[in-house]
Amino acid sequence: MTLCDAMANTGIRRTSERGFMDYGAVQSKLSFSFGDYHDSKHMGFRALRVINQDVVAAGAGFPTHGHKDMEIFSYVLEGTIAHRDSLGNNAELKPGQIQVMSAGSGVKHSEFNPSKSEVLRFIQVWIMPKANGLAPRYSEWKPTAEMQSAAKVLIISEDGREQSAKVYQDVSVYRLKLNAKQKIEHALKQGRGLWLQVISGAVNVAQDSLQAGDAWSTEQSGKWQFEALGDSVEALLFDLA
Numbered sequence: 001m002t003l004c005d006a007m008a009n010t011g012i013r014r015t016s017e018r019g020f021m022d023y024g025a026v027q028s029k030l031s032f033s034f035g036d037y038h039d040s041k042h043m044g045f046r047a048l049r050v051i052n053q054d055v056v057a058a059g060a061g062f063p064t065h066g067h068k069d070m071e072i073f074s075y076v077l078e079g080t081i082a083h084r085d086s087l088g089n090n091a092e093l094k095p096g097q098i099q100v101m102s103a104g105s106g107v108k109h110s111e112f113n114p115s116k117s118e119v120l121r122f123i124q125v126w127i128m129p130k131a132n133g134l135a136p137r138y139s140e141w142k143p144t145a146e147m148q149s150a151a152k153v154l155i156i157s158e159d160g161r162e163q164s165a166k167v168y169q170d171v172s173v174y175r176l177k178l179n180a181k182q183k184i185e186h187a188l189k190q191g192r193g194l195w196l197q198v199i200s201g202a203v204n205v206a207q208d209s210l211q212a213g214d215a216w217s218t219e220q221s222g223k224w225q226f227e228a229l230g231d232s233v234e235a236l237l238f239d240l241a
Contacts, residue, residue, distance in 0.1 A: 010206055010220070013042070015213025025060035029053040031197070031215060045217055046193045046240040047169050050126035053213070055119060061112020067103035069134075071127040071167040073156060074099050074111065075175075075236070077199065079120035085109035089138045097142045098155055100165040102129065104136040123199070123236070129168040141165040152176055152184050152237075170241035178203070178228035186237060190221040193240045201233035 019030035019037035028034075031051035032042050044050070049070070061082070074081060075098050083091045083099050086108040093099055101109060113120035141164065147153045156173035157164040164173075178184065178201070188194045196205065196216045203210050204227045210216055218224070226235075 010218040013215040025057040027055045047128045056113045064110040066108045068106045069132040075123045077121040082114040102137045104134040107136040172239040174237040176235040178233040183227045193219045195238040197236045199234040202229040
């Protein structure tokens, strides 16, 4: 397959095209349809159903509510997120850390910003599970010193390999951190899909230039190279069945 053929099987979701919800104390940018935001062309990508980038004012958050049959993880970018759930978990997570909740047969939880002065910024992701009615569970991912600076580190998987957190789905999620001009590769196997969500910086892939908030996707197998342009880059890379 030529480069032109491969590029024809890729897509870009610009940050300017994302949905936006403003509740005053909570503001969200939405990659896919969610809540009051509906876009029939952007209902998800394979098992990936939600990518919300949330900004929560001091003392605000999401009161206790229920979930069922969904894999949900939150990646903290700035500030602190406080999590409480009906499974008995009570935790606070800092930037670079992740909480993972498999809602399964049903769970209730709340998420809020416990600070009286600092804003909370985090990305929340929903992934559809392989089956419904599974046992609910909660876990966390906190990077070691080596992971903290790694260019590519596995954070979410089905089997928990490489000290990643588990979800009930055949998906591998990587956190990328690239210095200026640094490159990394990812090999996508036949029959799978790739979604890159840029958090900060600018990155080039397959001759496409992406900025913070942009996303890039493909279902074309092969080796894909990601290069940081200018400043450092932080991103989430999803490899989905």
